[in-house]
Amino acid sequence: MSGSPESEDELVRALRERLATDDGRVTTSIGDDAAVLADGTVISVDASVEGAHFRREWLSLPQVGFRGTVAALSDLAAMGASPVAVLSSVVAPETSEVQALMDGVGEAAHLYGAPVIGGNVARANHLALHTTVIGRTRAPWTRAGARVGDAVYVTGTVGAAALGWRALEAGRDLAPFIARWRRPRARFDLAPFLAPTACIDVSDGVALDLARLCHASGVAARIELARLPVEAGFAEACATMGLDPDALAIGGGEDYELLFTMPASLDPSVATRVGEIVEGEAVHVLGRDGVVERGRGGHQHF
């Protein structure tokens, strides 16, 4: 490698190369939503760091814990795994803050049936929650199985959490959207209805997460902006903020919905078909003006 990787994805690719393993105990390693061991154990780690992922004034301490835990659990949902357990590594200035944060962790863990079985506490002058989640599956859904001709689906609606986050940043009261950012859900509920060839959760925006899925599968995707499912009132709420709803729907992150591919046969009440897998690479987006552009946007953590 020459020079430093400039984006999160380049960094992860460099690390995957550096740390590649042929250990028979490991089925899926760096580069998917979670790692998978040969016995069906699925493990993922996610971080929620003050200053990087949130500001104190945007979340109560229990909300930091709840949100960080659900975001981590979502990686298990994206692998088609059932949640088994949670471990929380907490950094905070005060013990009372650790307890308040862990109240939210405990609530999320209880909601998804995954007890908190361990973790770590440390004192520092900032808040951080690093969450490890353990799950179980017999047949993991990875990012790598999408085939030309598959349909591309997304569950729920997208863009709402990103709008809520922008509203918080701007000091605007868009309560239902702020709630979507503050209190996400992990989509374990839909697993029984899905048989994806590839799956990822929408943590960094449809465009970027779909590009990751396509890259892992060695395919391209073509999606239509007009088909992206959004909440009722989304466009109007975006307008009050001077934001482009399409840009937010395709580029906003932290929805924690599932973005997946499978042969087109799904009941539309389960998920929305937004496009299809084609040959090539990258994500092509058909705009409302009929022009196809290469998808951009999404949130890279570096």
Added chain:
Amino acid sequence: MSGSPESEDELVRALRERLATDDGRVTTSIGDDAAVLADGTVISVDASVEGAHFRREWLSLPQVGFRGTVAALSDLAAMGASPVAVLSSVVAPETSEVQALMDGVGEAAHLYGAPVIGGNVARANHLALHTTVIGRTRAPWTRAGARVGDAVYVTGTVGAAALGWRALEAGRDLAPFIARWRRPRARFDLAPFLAPTACIDVSDGVALDLARLCHASGVAARIELARLPVEAGFAEACATMGLDPDALAIGGGEDYELLFTMPASLDPSVATRVGEIVEGEAVHVLGRDGVVERGRGGHQHF
């Protein structure tokens, strides 16, 4: 609970109570060196946060990665588990720093035969490494099995890492001791020779970690200061720093040696017998003056 817990141990006890689980998939939960699932999967999380656990000038970035990973793996050694895999959640200002830190993580993981299978990266203005380790065991060693009449053993030597850390803090060149702090080892090598009734690794000092083991087992311990194994030249090096070697041997932390109990029958080349388990509670320390005191000291992270 009334008020806030003031020490790390009180905090962990409060969290264990708050988050107690009777989930049949979980064998050992919060409060031991690692959690254990019913299928023999052992999981632990450990943190190494700039400002809380180290200063930049004390460790190179690969050393931060190496040290943090070994400290986490040591929790598996303390459970009698074999290492299977490592996940690293890294916070750093720059991608190049993540890579340098991960070089050390990769080195430690390779050394202990546990591939790095995942993690997370995030940008912030400080450095942090939160390490998740996965291991496997058929019969975990917990902190809870010590019986009256068992001998208390410790592997290797104690106090050396704490002396090294103090030397770094004071800007003194005590290279061999500094190396013990910078480059610890996890004691998987001794597992075949041990059959402990209870075990913990020495992360926060013999006195505190033995008190934890005793508390979990519902017993007391009586140990002798003069029996604590220290490095050759340890007392002399302490003297040059104006430090009490006994206080450092019993109260210093981050040795990552194993402190365990078993019926007295062990080859002295494997571990040093430092005392025995008795009825009661707390740790009683026989000083060189023949006076028995209740053990104190050790490092609480809050």
